Amino acid sequence: MSFPITLALATFCCIIISAFVDAQSGGFSINLVHRDSEGSPLYNPKETPARRVGNAGRRSIGRVHRFSHMLHLNSSRSISDPSDPDAQLTANNGEYLVNISLGTPPFPIVAIADTGSDIIWTQCKPCTDCYKQDAPLFDPKSSSSYRTVSCSSNACNSLQSEGSSCSSDGSVCEYQVSYGDQSHTQGDVAAETLTLESKTGNPVALPKTVIGCGHDNAGTFSPKGSGIVGLGGGPASLVSQLGSSIGGKFSYCMVPYAAAKPTSTMNFGTNAVVSGNGVLSTPLISDPSQPTFYFLQLEAVSVGSKKIAFQGSSIGGSGNIIIDSGTTLTLVPTDFFSQLSDAVETQVTGGTKTSDPEGFFSLCYVPDSSLKLPPVTAHFKGADVLLTSDNIFIQVNDKVVCLAFYANDQLSIYGNVAQQNFLIGYDLPKQTLSFKPTDCTNT
Numbered sequence: 001m002s003f004p005i006t007l008a009l010a011t012f013c014c015i016i017i018s019a020f021v022d023a024q025s026g027g028f029s030i031n032l033v034h035r036d037s038e039g040s041p042l043y044n045p046k047e048t049p050a051r052r053v054g055n056a057g058r059r060s061i062g063r064v065h066r067f068s069h070m071l072h073l074n075s076s077r078s079i080s081d082p083s084d085p086d087a088q089l090t091a092n093n094g095e096y097l098v099n100i101s102l103g104t105p106p107f108p109i110v111a112i113a114d115t116g117s118d119i120i121w122t123q124c125k126p127c128t129d130c131y132k133q134d135a136p137l138f139d140p141k142s143s144s145s146y147r148t149v150s151c152s153s154n155a156c157n158s159l160q161s162e163g164s165s166c167s168s169d170g171s172v173c174e175y176q177v178s179y180g181d182q183s184h185t186q187g188d189v190a191a192e193t194l195t196l197e198s199k200t201g202n203p204v205a206l207p208k209t210v211i212g213c214g215h216d217n218a219g220t221f222s223p224k225g226s227g228i229v230g231l232g233g234g235p236a237s238l239v240s241q242l243g244s245s246i247g248g249k250f251s252y253c254m255v256p257y258a259a260a261k262p263t264s265t266m267n268f269g270t271n272a273v274v275s276g277n278g279v280l281s282t283p284l285i286s287d288p289s290q291p292t293f294y295f296l297q298l299e300a301v302s303v304g305s306k307k308i309a310f311q312g313s314s315i316g317g318s319g320n321i322i323i324d325s326g327t328t329l330t331l332v333p334t335d336f337f338s339q340l341s342d343a344v345e346t347q348v349t350g351g352t353k354t355s356d357p358e359g360f361f362s363l364c365y366v367p368d369s370s371l372k373l374p375p376v377t378a379h380f381k382g383a384d385v386l387l388t389s390d391n392i393f394i395q396v397n398d399k400v401v402c403l404a405f406y407a408n409d410q411l412s413i414y415g416n417v418a419q420q421n422f423l424i425g426y427d428l429p430k431q432t433l434s435f436k437p438t439d440c441t442n443t
Contacts, residue, residue, distance in 0.1 A: 183219020295319025
């Protein structure tokens with residue numbers, strides 16, 4: 001049994017991205033790099049594997065705070081203290097990074113790819129009040145393709161959910177986004193050429209992409225990151241702006257963190273079609289009042305022969321759990337977590353039960369050749385997804401593995417440990433999400 005160290009991703013009426021997608025294939029693919037892999041600018045070589053995993057778990061809780069703030073959910077108890085120095089909560093802290101460029105000539109930016117947010121933004125000169133950023137800031141004056149968006153444009157009206165407003169002289173559309181940990185970004189709304197580094201080696205240029213050019217940004221953002229690429233369902237996201245040019249389809253295949261090939265893949269358009277043997281599909285549930293999030297209906301989880309009914313949060317209409325590429329753990333209500341944890345513990349054989357060296361996880365083992373885990377199946381509506389040991393347990397160091405689920409009564413999130421080594425396909429026109437077991441190191 002292998003337990004690799006695993007850490008857990010509407011076109012505007014008046015500004016339309018030209019279909020610069022490969023004319024022959026109708027699609028393209030890009031690389032995603034995990035924030036804690038050695039190829040990431042956010043990698044900290046001084047951290048132990050256990051600390052990295054603990055921090056990833058705490059970031060999962062941080063995302064609950066932000067998502068709950070966006071969903072206007074209330075809770076009488078706090079599940080994490082943002083002032084805790086170990087929490088390292090980062091606003092919009094998706095776990096995967098993507099290399100993009102903005103402007104003409106292209107200006108390179110390392111951005112966080114985040115299915116839990118919409119707007120694409122970066123820090124821009126002049127910065128009246130910005131967080132420290134190690135890389136140079138994007139200067140709109142150096143780009144021949146940069147254009148601010150007027151307040152009267154449909155694009156500005158479409159950004160009302162992002163807090164759009166007008167500049168003091170009424171000429172430029174402005175945006176403002178605040179996060180649950182009091183971080184914020186605000187600045188000008190602009191149309192600019194965004195270039196993605198395609199896996200074929202041929203960059204994909206997307207002119208007139210609507211972005212946020214942030215002049216006032218503060219909070220818990222990492223100084224090694226330059227911006228955010230929102231991949232949510234709202235009108236400001238990259239996916240929505242690509243619109244018909246990708247047929248409303250995208251997919252990703254996330255490799256285990258310690259795999260020999262640490263780079264994951266994200267696909268758009270025809271490259272994103274999930275087909276063949278083993279594909280399971282479930283309804284992708286939209287909520288017009290909360291278009292950012294991708295909701296699913298999880299009916300139960302089976303541990304061996306024990307089937308545990310799942311209620312989840314009252315969110316997303318008939319949806320009860322959010323699927324998110326940027327949340328590491330799978331977060332479930334306390335009562336459900338207790339039943340799940342007890343069922344797993346009862347049916348595990350071999351190995352030695354132990355405690356998490358960081359004190360974060362509640363069910364951990366020292367694995368050996370005798371350790372045997374029960375089969376675990378996530379029963380989504382219409383799709384019974386059989387999870388592997390690497391989806392169920394997360395390795396915190398070379399001696400300890402822990403259950404990759406966490407109790408949280410605010411919001412339920414299907415995290416990326418549970419998604420690794422599956423090709424996850426989103427078909428927005430058909431409103432379906434597909435799972436296909438896949439060796440993601442070969443994609």
